[in-house]
Amino acid sequence: MTTQSVVIVGGGIAGLAAAFELTESAPEIHVTVLEASGVVGGALQTSVLDGRTVDLGADGFLATRDEALTLVRDAGWSDDLVPIGASGAWIYLRHGLEVLPTGLVLGVPTRWSQLRQLRGLSRRARWGFLRDRFFPRRLSIGDDASIGEILRGKFGRALVDELIEPMIGGIQAGRVDDLSAATVFPALHAAARRGGSLQRALRPTPSATPTPPAPLFYSLRDGLGSLPRRLDTLLRSRGVDIRTEHHVTGLTRGTTRRWAVATANTITEADAVIMTTPAFVTGELLGHLEPALRELTSIPRATTAMVTFVVNRDAVPLPSRGTGFLVPLHTPFRDGESMVITAGTMLDRKWTYLSDNETAVVRIHVGRSDDNRAAILSDEALVERVREELAVIFGSWPATPDVIVQRWPAALPQYLVGHADLVRRAHDAAEKHYIWLAGMAYDGVGVPATIGSGRRAGRTVAATLS
Numbered sequence: 001m002t003t004q005s006v007v008i009v010g011g012g013i014a015g016l017a018a019a020f021e022l023t024e025s026a027p028e029i030h031v032t033v034l035e036a037s038g039v040v041g042g043a044l045q046t047s048v049l050d051g052r053t054v055d056l057g058a059d060g061f062l063a064t065r066d067e068a069l070t071l072v073r074d075a076g077w078s079d080d081l082v083p084i085g086a087s088g089a090w091i092y093l094r095h096g097l098e099v100l101p102t103g104l105v106l107g108v109p110t111r112w113s114q115l116r117q118l119r120g121l122s123r124r125a126r127w128g129f130l131r132d133r134f135f136p137r138r139l140s141i142g143d144d145a146s147i148g149e150i151l152r153g154k155f156g157r158a159l160v161d162e163l164i165e166p167m168i169g170g171i172q173a174g175r176v177d178d179l180s181a182a183t184v185f186p187a188l189h190a191a192a193r194r195g196g197s198l199q200r201a202l203r204p205t206p207s208a209t210p211t212p213p214a215p216l217f218y219s220l221r222d223g224l225g226s227l228p229r230r231l232d233t234l235l236r237s238r239g240v241d242i243r244t245e246h247h248v249t250g251l252t253r254g255t256t257r258r259w260a261v262a263t264a265n266t267i268t269e270a271d272a273v274i275m276t277t278p279a280f281v282t283g284e285l286l287g288h289l290e291p292a293l294r295e296l297t298s299i300p301r302a303t304t305a306m307v308t309f310v311v312n313r314d315a316v317p318l319p320s321r322g323t324g325f326l327v328p329l330h331t332p333f334r335d336g337e338s339m340v341i342t343a344g345t346m347l348d349r350k351w352t353y354l355s356d357n358e359t360a361v362v363r364i365h366v367g368r369s370d371d372n373r374a375a376i377l378s379d380e381a382l383v384e385r386v387r388e389e390l391a392v393i394f395g396s397w398p399a400t401p402d403v404i405v406q407r408w409p410a411a412l413p414q415y416l417v418g419h420a421d422l423v424r425r426a427h428d429a430a431e432k433h434y435i436w437l438a439g440m441a442y443d444g445v446g447v448p449a450t451i452g453s454g455r456r457a458g459r460t461v462a463a464t465l466s
């Protein structure tokens with residue numbers, strides 16, 4: 001019997017997770033990973049800054065979904081897991097940083113006590129919250145709606161702009177008025193459909209038997225960006241053929257197997273294909289097969305960037321605790337312009353392996369689905385602009401040679417209203433052709449969800465071919 005062959009297109013974490021699963025579930029299948037760039041990992045990358053390995057993309061993962069933890073454990077790297085080193089965050093309101101209340105549900109307040117402490121919150125925002133508590137508005141919500149439609153309908157514009165949007169929008173660098181409630185925040189969607197007060201519906205029920213708090217967020221020693229490198233070594237040792245600088249340009253019917261996957265210089269035949277490229281690339285490569293696959297090109301993507309500084313602790317009045325801060329939409333900068341900064345992370349507090357006694361490692365996030373200002377600035381101009389905004393927030397921000405700018409062009413898919421249906425149609429259309437789809441555009445943005453989608457695709461292919 002000839003060996004079955006699977007080609008995985010894209011060597012981000014979804015592609016590597018799919019390959020890992022295939023080697024576990026069906027080691028007899030030959031697996032090839034074709035990655036366009038010179039390294040595997042996609043949005044998981046590291047660099048060295050001031051002698052420290054810092055993540056350039058994703059830097060940690062939530063443990064509330066188990067897929068990332070499970071992969072790390074299955075691969076035998078549990079000892080290298082690093083729990084988050086601090087908790088708490090800040091928000092920049094009306095010219096000052098304030099402690100972000102605990103117990104928000106994805107940014108949504110559920111108790112008046114959470115708002116009482118926020119001095120910079122407007123009266124309008126407070127009134128919106130009270131109105132939902134005592135006179136909840138009735139909304140007519142169908143199978144999907146934008147998160148903004150629900151939140152603004154219930155709480156009004158001010159509370160959403162000042163407190164909630166910076167958190168939810170930050171997850172996908174998107175706008176709550178565009179993002180799908182059914183896929184990005186299903187609990188909100190369900191609560192809005194039930195009716196009544198939203199804050200009451202989202203309020204967590206106290207547990208009868210309190211469990212000791214477990215770390216919510218993890219990384220790996222040497223950064224989360226070490227995960228793809230580790231997988232690369234492991235998978236090669238298991239016989240997976242990982243080819244970088246292999247930019248896939250087309251899929252056609254094969255001569256000896258179902259598919260022929262082409263790059264500029266190679267053709268690899270396969271009995272099944274797992275596509276883990278960004279959805280718009282997958283849509284372009286497969287659109288000729290089915291309209292539902294062409295539709296993938298319509299998923300918008302947000303462009304963001306991160307500017308990471310190493311600064312002397314004495315030179316910057318950083319908050320005394322917490323791991324980061326949020327900057328709400330429309331926060332004034334100067335001359336009628338709003339800030340480009342959306343958030344900041346105190347990386348050395350978050351991950352203690354980065355800390356030393358003298359310096360702080362601070363990562364600043366810029367860019368959103370509707371804000372491309374950072375993308376048109378040169379690296380030097382972006383660093384300068386970010387420094388000026390940080391000086392407004394903190395009073396001063398020093399110039400430092402230890403700074404890295406990392407661009408993420410068109411990297412974050414936006415789950416718009418109707419996303420779940422679009423994805424279902426695409427999965428159904430692809431599977432008819434022995435093609436499976438995995439990656440961050442489908443079942444959730446985030447490392448755990450992405451690993452889950454890759455492993456699920458690998459398992460299904462293993463079961464189908466075996």
Ligand SMILES: Cc1cc2nc3c(=O)[nH]c(=O)nc-3n(C[C@H](O)[C@H](O)[C@H](O)COP(=O)(O)OP(=O)(O)OC[C@H]3O[C@@H](n4cnc5c(N)ncnc54)[C@H](O)[C@@H]3O)c2cc1C
Binds near residue numbers: 012061277408446
């Ligand atoms: C800036 C940023 C910060 C993030 N922060 C976090 C975080 O802190 N925590 C968290 O949980 N999640 C975070 N995420 C999300 C998380 O990183 C993603 O969910 C995950 O890494 C996506 O992996 P992927 O394999 O689906 O896609 P990608 O990482 O985009 O990988 C796709 C791969 O396909 C390759 N490719 C593209 N075209 C072709 C082609 N034609 N042929 C062959 N290969 C091709 C690309 O080069 C790339 O390597 C972040 C994402 C970004 C962009």
